[in-house]
Amino acid sequence: MRTRIVALAVLASVLATCLFAVPLAVGVLQYAAQHERGHLVRVASDVAIDVSGDVYDDDPVDPDDIDLEEDDYSVAVYDDDGDRLAGGVPGEHRRMLSQALDGEVRTRSQDDLLVAAFPITHSDDVVGAVLVTTPRSTVLDQVALIWAGMAGLAATAVAITLLVARGQAWRLARPLEDLEESARRLGDGDFSVRTRRGGIEEIDAVGAALDTTAIRLDDLLARERAFSADASHQLRTPLAGMRLRLEAALERTDADPRQAIAASLVDADRLEAIIDELLGLARAGQAASAGPVDLDALLGEVGPEWAARLALHGRDLAVRVDPGAPDARASGAAVRQVLGVLVDNATTHGRGTVTVTVREAAGAVAVDVSDEGPGVQDPEGVLFSRQADRRDGHGIGLALARRLVEAEQGRLTLTSASPPVFTMLLPATSTGAREDDAVPARQRGG
Structure with a gap:
């Protein structure tokens, strides 16, 4: 050039x-x-x-x-x-x-x-x-x-033109060479690449677009890696339970193993559904699948499973849905995963009855998950970080839950440390409140 x-x-x-x-x-x-x-x-x-x-x-x-x-x-x-x-x-x-x-x-x-x-x-x-x-x-x-x-x-004029042309050629070609080097590094997976500005508006615009692409790819890759790590952690608990059930069935040679096999197949189907949902959330993006979510119906689907899991520990599940609470505008798969994380967290680290409450909160939908345990000692900043998992197992699951909620334009916070209460806030649909606001709050028990 x-x-x-x-x-x-x-x-x-x-x-x-x-x-x-x-x-x-x-x-x-x-x-x-x-x-x-x-x-x-x-x-x-x-x-x-x-x-x-x-x-x-x-x-x-x-x-x-x-x-x-x-x-x-x-x-x-x-x-x-x-x-x-x-x-x-x-x-x-x-x-x-x-x-x-x-x-x-x-x-x-x-x-x-x-x-x-x-x-x-x-x-x-x-x-x-x-x-x-x-x-x-x-x-x-x-x-x-x-x-x-x-x-x-004439010779002097041509010589001066040659010198000026070489300077301008260097000025024009240098930013393009930098762009070529940046594009090559970006293609090799170096997302930290940033182009230098050459003072030429059109070339600088291309460089800015390349920088934006690198930032987005870096963020996307980081999110995907973190998401994959967190999701794999979430799958360990049901896999461990299924393994323990199968090992117990092997040790009891006098018992009929079909019940354990049937339960394990149910867990395997649940794991497959969880994997499909997580992959869909990671690849397709939560915003694209956002829509009205009937939290009452969703809790009716997953509540029995949670109640059965708590019953193995001698504990109960209570579900309360405020009739005046509107539907949430979010991805049903994401909401199901977040609630699963919160209930699993309460099952593993809490005590007593686990309560899930759906209520209206200033134009949003709030879902509270609480238990009767002594509470959470870690500050919220540590609790929702992946490093917290090194001490008590909270961090990776809660970090994944918060990332999913934020992707739905919502928030996940610890509203009470003792007794522990985790609150998920989600955008409400524009359809307004549910019908018959005068009906008392519905309650399910497990």
Whole structure:
């Protein structure tokens, strides 16, 4: 690209110089020739004035009158009959001499000579003529010097153009080379790449777009990696339960294993559904699948499963849905996963009855998940970080839950540390509250 820019600039400079210099050179030549003819006429006029008395009196012409200072000039003096009286010029110029004897002043180029003819007059009578010649090389020598100067200026202009073109080519090509390097690094997976601004609006716009793409890809990859790690953690608990059930069935050789196998198949189906939902959320994006979610119906679907899991620990599940609570605008799969995380967290780390409450909260939908345990000791900032998992197992699941809720334009917070209450706020649909607001809150028990 640099070579093409430089070549184009130099070619344009040479073309412009030629288009300007060639006519100017021809004009200089014509002007110099015309100027020389005018000088010949003045020289002939001076000679005619000096010799007019001698020619009129038929006296010999004084040699000093036709002795010119210019070595390249030749002079000849003629009488009114065309006979040469003094001096001499190369070549034959009968026609010009005849025209001068008729009283005309003539100049012309003949062969390699410039010739001027001037009449010699006395009073009003033409008594003779003067011819003055000079080689054309005299003019060409003068013009050659001018042409040499013009050629030097042209060469200087082209050289300056070359230097300017190289600077501009570097200025234009450098940002493009940086863009190429940045694009290559981005293709190799380096999402930290950032382009340098070159001061060219169009190229800087491309660089800004590439930077934005790198930031988005970096964020997307980081989210996908974190999501995958968190999701795998969420799958460990049901897998561990299924493994324990199968191991217990193997140890009890006298019992019928079909019940354990059937329960394990149910868990396997649930795991498959969880995996499908998580993959759908990770790849398709939660915002694209957001829609009205009937939380009452959703809790009716998943409540029995949670209640059965709590019953294994001798605990109960209570579900309360405020009739005045509107539907949530979110992804049903995301809400199901978040509630699963919160209930699992209460099952593992809490005590007593686990209560899930759905209520209206200032234009949003709030879902509270609480238990009767001693509470949470960690601050909220640590609780929702993945590092918290190293101490008590909270962090990765809650981090995933918060990420899912934020993707739905909602919030997940710890509203009470003791007894522990986790609240999920979701955007409400625009359809308003549920019908029959006067009906008391519905409650399910497990």
